[in-house]
Amino acid sequence: MYSKELVKGTLKTIILNLLEEQGKMYGYEITQKVRAISDGKLVLTEGALYPSLHALEADGLLTTETVNIGKRIRKYYTVTAKGGSLAQEKMNEFADFVNMMKLVLSPKFSTQI
Amino acid sequence: MYSKELVKGTLKTIILNLLEEQGKMYGYEITQKVRAISDGKLVLTEGALYPSLHALEADGLLTTETVNIGKRIRKYYTVTAKGGSLAQEKMNEFADFVNMMKLVLSPKFSTQI
């Protein structure tokens, strides 16, 4: 398992791009989806996820829609147009970052990726 | 320019692997080398670098050798055997992390890297 420090800074990138790809999702669903896709390697904690979702909503990058499932509630999140732009931007930033790391860590790293 | 949050958690990975590749280096030299290799995209701040070097030394991952250059001093850092193992480990962790991100962000990300 890789160190969790690396995940820092990528959470919003993951949320925005996952939501853009999957359409609307609710918080718990996001944790399960990420866990499944990553083969259990990435487990988003609720203490990180929920505040992050709230911040994205407050910044107008996500909108919410509350749905009642029996007596429980679900808050579905959808990416706004502004959020879509940021999703792309974050994706590019991450790609740039990885390419830069390739340079700095080369030649050893290049062979691993 | 990518967001600086991404760099968080990669500083020790960079230091250890750069030192392993380049042999002994001193702090200021590390900042200049990283800046040059990354084409100015990654500029290590002194406030991050020096405390990190001290922590690595305290943990027995680096050893130091102080040299007088005229009336100034230089502290050369060298990777220990233990530091070499961690360098490799950190490299693997980072590669694993990137591969995991590829999964989570795919299919969009795969085409960019």
Place this chain on the structure above:
DNA sequence: TTTGATACCTAAGTTTCTTATATATATTTG
């Protein structure tokens, strides 16, 4: 009926940086 899964949330504490400051020598430039 109690355990685990589903579903939301917040707050204190930790780590790891950034920003700012301090000190001092050496070199370049106007």
Place this chain on the structure above:
DNA sequence: CAAATATATATAAGAAACTTAGGTATCAAA
């Protein structure tokens, strides 16, 4: 030759983004 820039080290306060821990509640399965 004076002033600015580069070289070279270091620490400390504050910010950001998490982790850990706790809280609330419903639903399904054992």
